[in-house]
Amino acid sequence: MRGRVWSGRSALGVGVGITAFLVSIVVATVWLLSLTDGDDGAGIANVLALPLTMLLGLPPLIWGWRARPRADDPLVLAREARRLLDVVATTEARTLATLLGDTGRARPADVGFAQPEAAQVTWRTDGGTVTGSLNTVTDFYDTLELGRLLVLGAAGSGKTVLVLQLLRDLADRARPALESGGRTTVRVPVRLSLPSFIAPTSTVDAGLLRAALDDWMTRQLTVRGTPKAIARALVDNGWVLPILDGLDEMDPDDGDAPRAQQVLAALNDPVGSAPGPVVLTCRAHRYARLARKSGGVLQDATAVTLQPLDAEQVISWLAYRFPDSTQQDGLQKRWRRVATTLRKHPRGRLAACLTTPLRLYLATAVFQSPDTKPARMCEMDADELEKFLFAQLVPALTRHHPRDEHSHYRPDDVGRWLTTLADHLAVMAKRGQSGVDLYPLRLWGTSKSATRTRSHTAVLSGTATFFWVDNSLLDYALTSGLIAIVVGIGVYHGEPWKSAGNIGRVNLRALVVAVLLNVAFVVAYHGLVASYDYFWVLLLWMAVHAFLFFLVTDPQHSIERPSSAIRLPLWTECVSSSFFVFFLYLNSALQSDDGLLWETFSLATLLDAVPLCAIGVVAFLGVDGTAAHFVSALRTKRGDELPRRLGQFLDWAYHAGLLRMSGTATQFRHRELQDHFTTVRTRRTARPRRR
Incomplete structure (x- = not known):
């Protein structure tokens, strides 16, 4: 039997049930507390409030849960x-x-x-x-x-x-x-x-x-x-x-x-x-x-x-790309010599090059501008023409595709950065992973400073973990230090626990609901602790909080541009981890086994939470594996391997036609183009490392 999935009706029923449960227990507890006196007033109020909350919350909760359709329906x-x-x-x-x-x-x-x-x-x-x-x-x-x-x-x-x-x-x-x-x-x-x-x-x-x-x-x-x-x-x-x-x-x-x-x-x-x-x-x-x-x-x-294209197919396609109805074949005049040569020598060196779709694309990209002269190709031998088209692709694209309104990338810089990307993929292939799919957040792992990045990330995550645990969860420096050491070692030697292709987006509506439910639980905490064991109440809150943490993000099936593979994960991880850490700190700061410490709550409590939560987010991102990209991106000395604004460059390369998207992965537009930029020392000549 297949599992069940959430539908709109079932999610609405469960949401109404949970909301009714939390709201009714808060309202009923406050109302009954006003009618009872004595030390047992809180307990009596919660005992009397429990049937009301069950009556209001359980029916829609059970209905929503049972209304989930089967996955194979x-x-x-x-x-x-x-x-x-x-x-x-x-x-x-x-x-x-x-x-x-x-x-x-x-x-x-x-x-x-x-x-x-x-x-x-x-x-x-x-x-x-x-x-x-x-x-x-x-x-x-x-x-x-x-x-x-x-x-x-x-x-x-x-x-x-x-x-x-x-x-x-x-x-x-x-x-x-x-x-x-x-x-x-x-x-x-x-x-x-x-x-x-x-x-x-x-x-x-x-x-x-x-x-x-x-x-x-x-x-x-x-x-x-x-x-x-x-x-x-x-x-x-x-x-x-x-x-x-x-x-x-x-x-x-x-x-x-x-x-x-x-x-x-x-x-x-x-x-x-x-x-x-x-x-x-x-x-x-x-x-x-x-x-x-x-x-x-x-x-x-x-x-x-x-099969290779024939000369007439090439001419027909060139006429579709560079039309001029006043000229022969409906093709722009500057391409006339190319068309004549193709017809005269259908098996010559020019035809052998242009009858393959990749080389035909290279030729149209290099000679896209109206002031260029495609007839130059008719004077080159086969090897010279091959090298010329690959060598002139980047200069042509940088000329036709500006970086912004006022500037263009330099061809030498673009070539060097593309070489870094191609070498990264070659190294990944040798490690037994995909040598085609590029994930920008993993680029640091094959850079010359990968070990330094791991060390800095481990130290940063361990230090943040120590301060956060010591100030918000535990009061024992030795225990906090041991936890920080374990986290630092894990960050240095570990790999990100999420798949590189899994990209999420913050669901703002789910985030608002999660915040309101957390606030309602904090308010209801006083009455719950008065009636039930502190450990079980805390365990229930942690379970609900963790569940809500995973609901505030929606998976992205595809992205429109490569920079989204950098921006979306970083933004999503920061927002979701801030939500998790803030309410975890707030709960630990305002609650005790005696109930909610309202007397300690003030604006200063929230202000004190900001720096500690920031430290907690850094620790969380270190464990998650995302912090390494922050450390790599914020280094002041990056060398010439990659541009400072990597996302902007990847978007430019995508719109220029050098890269393409496949789901959430970025790829070179063709494997031969990737091989062209791959240096000899990283070419795929070794077996993948066995895992």
């Missing part, structure tokens, strides 16, 4: 699938526009594909026509019996663009079925970055690997805002079509690709009577090596290999 799944589809469609539309370096109605080139020759296929296929193109990829997918598609191609051939087009078409087709409000299962296409999947290294059983892959997909859906129980039900009940991007990016290029083999074993494990539908991308040579050396193939799947 088809109506619940359909409602969440509609929301997830909207999120995916919007996010991936932005991603496609970024990859194409275009705005408005971005249209990719109609790249073609074909199934490999029968002699090259050593696995069972899933049917399908022999050839197709980007514009007809959805029709091709419909001809597959099981919906298992393998997209192969050379580096920069447009694999991601093809699956994005397939995702958009499938999303458009799924939307009417979901909006009709029916209970029929509708598959929502979701693109997931495979390098972030980390399976247990010792696991070889296909069933266990499949379970690990399903768990990972569930976590990826929760990052996109789906509650965990519903995400699991969506995966298990076939509401998700996984589009797994980057099988070739999971392992070093010269290794045996153990992680890729694990993924293939998991995907080949039957789901019911047959393997489940999936779309998988991989470089052609990498997949051929997997099939040849380890026998790792995707069974019951149809493979298609992307």
